[in-house]
Amino acid sequence: MRHSAIPGSSGLVRPMRLLGDPVLHAPCEEITAFDGALAQLVEDLFATMYAAQGVGLAANQVGLPLRVFVYDCPDDEDRRHLGHVVNPRLVETGGVSVRGPEGCLSLPGLEAGTRRFDRAVVEGFDRTGEPVRVEGTGFFARCLQHETDHLDGTVYTDRLTGLRRVRALRAARRARWAGPAPVSQDRDPS
Template sequence: MRNGVIPGSRGAVRPIRLLGDPGLGAPCEEVTAFDTALARLVEDMYATMYAAHGVGLAANQIGVPLRVFVYDCPDDEDHRHLGHVVNPRLVEADGVTVRGPEGCLSLPGIEAGTPRYDRAVVEGMTVTGEPVRVEGTGFFARCLQHENDHLDGGLFTDRLTGLRRRRALRAVRRAPWAREDPPDSA
């Protein structure tokens, strides 16, 4: 919290882009202006994430093709991690690979056992341009990897193979929000 203000409390809830939106499949651009527009974007992202009951949200999920994500996510010990990263880079992802349940606000209702490393480190900047390094383990490491994938134009379903992938794609096709022609790369 900044100055006692709850993140997102001054933000506007924006529509979340769903699978099939071209912005979800394109890599995002680096942020170059650390200004009030960026601060407003981060506030809106928190508000949107909380309204959708998520634990993380990338800017392209609300139609803004910039390298920014927010999170409010527990780790496996139920310690809360709250923050944002501008221009994040996944600099370490290691440890054991764990296949755990994963979903996405851009694929509502779809969940699949997705392999992720049990530890991740992201480096980037804060909304004011200060360097930040975020390290996570367990579920929080999963969140960091998931949000970073979004900014590179990827979805968790890209990491699925075999039967898990086929089941997830079938569920996407049947979802009430699905487009008539969902992409094969869902």
């Protein structure tokens, strides 16, 4: 029997949307109802993220254009950060800008060197409507920026330029999971 205090233990694993799906490329809507449906969505997001072995997941990655994401992510000192943010806003970035490997559950098996700030602060609410402020450094800062980008309709490949972008989009088109329509809809600069 599952224990309800473990995030995702009462959630359902939802199908993942892949690169090119229109829901990944449009800004998400603010959440206005902090109710049981939102609590269940957060549970489903955790269950789906854990099933896919990810460290973060935004609602539009499971097809719902709503501003909420979950995370279970270490920072560079291997401290675990676990939680969720509803209606997140990236309010601060800083530190050095680092190009590091970045992947995405909506582009399974692929990653590319993506530039992100080493520090990030996100403000929003928890699933009951209480204000939250989440600060991260290193890998966790990358996660916060990545998930907030998702909710703004940005996939990490949109941040790539030049040859990195061309190579990443080519790899996505050739991936086993790629269908001809969704990936061909993505903007390719070549």
